[in-house]
Amino acid sequence: MKNITVIGAGTMGNGIAHAFAQSGYSVNLVDISADSLDRAIDTITKNLDRLLSKEKISELDKNNTLSNISTNTDLTDAVKDADLVIEAATENIDIKLKIFKQLDEICDDNTILATNTSSISITKIGSVTNRNDKVIGMHFMNPVPIMKLVEVIRGKETSDSTTTTIMKLSKNLGKVPVEVNDAPGFVANRILMPMINEAILTLEENVSGVEEIDTVMILGMSHPMGPLHLADFIGLDVCLSILEVMHEGFKNPKYAPSKTLISLVSEGKLGIKSGEGFYDYSDGPRNKKISSQFK
Ligand SMILES: NC(=O)c1ccc[n+]([C@@H]2O[C@H](COP(=O)([O-])OP(=O)(O)OC[C@H]3O[C@@H](n4cnc5c(N)ncnc54)[C@H](O)[C@@H]3O)[C@@H](O)[C@H]2O)c1
Known part of the structure; x- marks a missing residue:
């Protein structure tokens, strides 16, 4: 090679x-x-x-x-x-x-x-x-x-x-x-994407805020990055398409993408690459603040 x-x-x-x-x-x-x-x-x-x-x-x-x-x-x-x-x-x-x-x-x-x-x-x-x-x-x-x-x-x-x-x-x-x-989501995304989707549902159901959810997972589970920040980093369109393939592939409603994820993608809010997702990156990818939509 x-x-x-x-x-x-x-x-x-x-x-x-x-x-x-x-x-x-x-x-x-x-x-x-x-x-x-x-x-x-x-x-x-x-x-x-x-x-x-x-x-x-x-x-x-x-x-x-x-x-x-x-x-x-x-x-x-x-x-x-x-x-x-x-x-x-x-x-x-x-x-x-x-x-x-x-x-x-x-x-x-x-x-x-x-x-x-x-x-x-x-x-x-x-x-x-x-x-x-x-x-x-x-x-x-x-x-x-x-x-x-x-x-x-x-x-x-x-x-x-x-x-x-x-x-x-x-x-x-x-x-x-x-x-x-070969199976939908392989190993990495089969485990990661339901976690990200669940974090978005937790936000959607107003259990807690963006920063709070990420902090729980960083400090409580020793994750280097919270799930909502990670979703922005991966790209919300990429997360949505992976969840759709898993939902379709397993025919199991537990993989259904959350409404908030679907609507953010349809608004063109794709995370870091578009400048906004759960966080706002208008001051650069390293200077995130919570998106006004989730304040
Ligand atoms: N973003 C992540 O964190 C991540 C992680 C692992 C795997 N992936 C996978 O990697 C792949 C790429 O994802 P990405 O995030 O880099 O996407 P991206 O949107 O950043 O880049 C995709 C690129 O493909 C180009 N493209 C589209 N059609 C093409 C064609 N027919 N021929 C040549 N180029 C073409 C586009 O112009 C664009 O530059 C996807 O399959 C994605 O699922 C992404």
């Missing part, structure tokens, strides 16, 4: 590109939006500068990492030498199935196709290809350069050899891979 193509240059795609490039892999970052690619390089540069100022990397590491990344809006060109493609495009099943169908047609037969999906079935994604033994989930956590976990998800047809390759590769990146089977 040397050449990695990452599809989607948003929150997760830029982090995945950063992590691979810093470990010496050659990364081709692809997006349909040239603006997204520019923003991604900007973010990666800022994150490297932060690591440099904390003396965690050298100036040479920073320059090498940046020179290991090239950007592209043309998928066919970006995958021609890829040993592995990691898809981190928008969490939407139609978009993902279309990308995997196309990848199967244009990639070398030996290329492994991974997806960073938070909730969509790996088996279903693999089924639109003629190589479902080489389709696997590689679920990174946000922020990717810092978070150690990679949930490695086996679809029904994923081969042992593909799984072993991806487990090894994740370790080479300095991550800790955990193998899990």
